[in-house]
Amino acid sequence: EAQVTQNPRYLITVTGKKLTVTCSQNMNHEYMSWYRQDPGLGLRQIYYSMNVEVTDKGDVPEGYKVSRKEKRNFPLILESPSPNQTSLYFCASSLFLGDRNSPLHFGNGTRLTVT
Amino acid sequence: RKEVEQDPGPFNVPEGATVAFNCTYSNSASQSFFWYRQDCRKEPKLLMSVYSSGNEDGRFTAQLNRASQYISLLIRDSKLSDSATYLCVVRDTGRRALTFGSGTRLQVQP
Numbered sequence: 001e002a003q004v005t006q007n008p009r010y011l012i013t014v015t016g017k018k019l020t021v022t023c024s025q026n027m028n029h030e031y032m033s034w035y036r037q038d039p040g041l042g043l044r045q046i047y048y049s050m051n052v053e054v055t056d057k058g059d060v061p062e063g064y065k066v067s068r069k070e071k072r073n074f075p076l077i078l079e080s081p082s083p084n085q086t087s088l089y090f091c092a093s094s095l096f097l098g099d100r101n102s103p104l105h106f107g108n109g110t111r112l113t114v115t
Numbered sequence: 116r117k118e119v120e121q122d123p124g125p126f127n128v129p130e131g132a133t134v135a136f137n138c139t140y141s142n143s144a145s146q147s148f149f150w151y152r153q154d155c156r157k158e159p160k161l162l163m164s165v166y167s168s169g170n171e172d173g174r175f176t177a178q179l180n181r182a183s184q185y186i187s188l189l190i191r192d193s194k195l196s197d198s199a200t201y202l203c204v205v206r207d208t209g210r211r212a213l214t215f216g217s218g219t220r221l222q223v224q225p
Contacts, residue, residue, distance in 0.1 A: 033212070035215075040123075040217060041217065042202070042215045042216060042217035042218060043159070043202070043215040044215075045212050045213075048211060048212060050211065056211065058212055059212070088156075090158055090159070097206070097211060097212075097213070103149070103161035103164075104151075104159075104161065104213065106158035106159055106160070107158060108157065108158050109156075109157070109158055
């Protein structure tokens with residue numbers, strides 16, 4: 001089954017404790033992206049990757065890191081989480097960006113709470 | 116001004132009603148337009164792309180008005196299962212990202 005898999009689904013952590021949210025897709029997609037969703041602000045892009053070893057900042061990259069060593073995986077790293085990073089996070093992928101025949105496929109989300 | 120703006124709603128409509136949402140975008144160079152649907156606490160899913168000439172998929176019709184820089188979504192014969200948040204999504208020329216509106220919440224009531 002074609003899918004984007006994120007783990008974990010729920011995570012509660014403390015300020016400053018490094019964490020990684022994993023994202024994997026099995027559709028051989030080139031484009032992958034991370035979003036955070038907060039009430040009233042909608043989905044905001046954190047980082048994206050156009051292909052292996054090609055990553056770039058989105059609109060809200062501060063406090064996050066990513067890597068794209070393999071096509072299928074795009075982990076999101078919070079080196080020193082802070083309470084303002086409490087949010088719902090989505091990973092997404094598509095064959096090509098913005099092509100009408102290549103929609104974004106989303107993972108089922110990671111709800112992160114930083115205390 | 117937000118790049119993509121939507122009325123947050125909620126729109127409360129009875130089953131069988133016709134409801135329409137608008138979405139405005141600020142960049143006249145925007146090139147691709149989409150409507151996504153998001154159920155509560157779930158991931159967004161593509162509902163339909165929006166073509167310049169307008170397009171229909173069953174009970175759903177999408178329209179694009181480039182002159183006024185807005186897109187619309189019309190839902191006919193609303194079903195309870197249409198209750199969700201509808202996200203307007205725009206891609207700008209040369210920008211390697213899709214910009215999401217904050218969403219319009221629809222609640223269809225029996």
